[in-house]
Amino acid sequence: MGLLYEGKAKKLFTTDDSDVLRMEFKDEATAFNAQKKSEFEDKGKLNKAITLLIYKMLESKGVGTHLVADVDDINLLVKKVDILLVEVIVRNVAAGSFSKRVGVKEGTPFKQPIVEFSYKSDEHGDPLINDDYAREMGLATYEECEELRQKARVINDVMIDFFKECGLKLVDFKIEFGRTTDGSDIIVLADEISPDTCRLWDIETGEKMDKDRFREDLGGVMEGYASVLKRLQDQA
Ligand code: ADP
Numbered sequence: 001m002g003l004l005y006e007g008k009a010k011k012l013f014t015t016d017d018s019d020v021l022r023m024e025f026k027d028e029a030t031a032f033n034a035q036k037k038s039e040f041e042d043k044g045k046l047n048k049a050i051t052l053l054i055y056k057m058l059e060s061k062g063v064g065t066h067l068v069a070d071v072d073d074i075n076l077l078v079k080k081v082d083i084l085l086v087e088v089i090v091r092n093v094a095a096g097s098f099s100k101r102v103g104v105k106e107g108t109p110f111k112q113p114i115v116e117f118s119y120k121s122d123e124h125g126d127p128l129i130n131d132d133y134a135r136e137m138g139l140a141t142y143e144e145c146e147e148l149r150q151k152a153r154v155i156n157d158v159m160i161d162f163f164k165e166c167g168l169k170l171v172d173f174k175i176e177f178g179r180t181t182d183g184s185d186i187i188v189l190a191d192e193i194s195p196d197t198c199r200l201w202d203i204e205t206g207e208k209m210d211k212d213r214f215r216e217d218l219g220g221v222m223e224g225y226a227s228v229l230k231r232l233q234d235q236a
């Protein structure tokens with residue numbers, strides 16, 4: 001079936017069901033708004049398997065997602081949704097752009113999770129926005145912003161516990177949501193959840209197991225991802 005969209009990490013294909021897309025996970029990796037690029041053998045496989053495991057776990061806890069079915073090593077079937085151009089970032093520990101922006105040292109734990117929004121626009125570098133921006137830009141209503149925040153907090157609570165059982169600390173992550181297009185018109189979790197989109201540190205050693213290995217040239221990028229998958233599989 002036809003290629004609908006090719007992004008930095010995935011491709012979307014139409015299927016013979018107009019409400020369903022095939023999502024292919026690629027081996028390419030990008031960071032810093034695609035200024036840094038590379039390719040890692042098996043990244044697509046690892047991220048597909050990790051996303052599937054996490055989505056199934058979230059579904060089992062009552063979180064509505066776009067997941068339809070597993071296909072093969074690198075493909076999932078997902079409900080076609082209209083992606084909200086609001087990326088939701090949840091932080092439990094200071095890192096990345098938070099530390100850079102406000103000068104709080106990486107690794108500082110938060111008393112309560114921080115939920116923030118950014119405008120999903122590569123052209124503008126995914127800038128930080130708030131509910132007023134989202135409303136004025138027609139990205140989401142106030143009520144929808146609140147819904148995204150609530151859903152993100154639930155997903156965070158569930159994932160913190162799940163990763164903890166695997167010996168991993170969930171530092172922060174980015175998620176996307178979409179409106180279903182099959183007439184049900186609900187907001188579901190979409191896109192992926194993987195070491196590309198989460199920061200995960202080994203609880204014992206503090207070792208980074210996620211895309212920061214690529215961003216910071218720490219080496220062993222796929223070894224980190226493979227270790228995350230193995231831990232999740234052992235736990236599931
Ligand atoms: P990017 O677009 O940032 O380069 P990807 O390479 O991951 O990112 O591309 C996947 C694209 O598919 C993203 O833009 C994402 O918002 C979109 N997407 C994810 N899930 C769905 C879905 N269920 N329906 C439609 N689009 C989706």
Ligand code: UDP
Pocket residue numbers: 089095096097098126172173174196197198199211
């Ligand atoms: N993130 C992501 N895609 C983005 C921006 C961020 O998946 O376009 C993830 C990132 O991997 C991290 C979290 O969201 O787990 C918070 O990222 P941050 O804002 O600190 O930005 P970064 O350090 O990636 O610049």
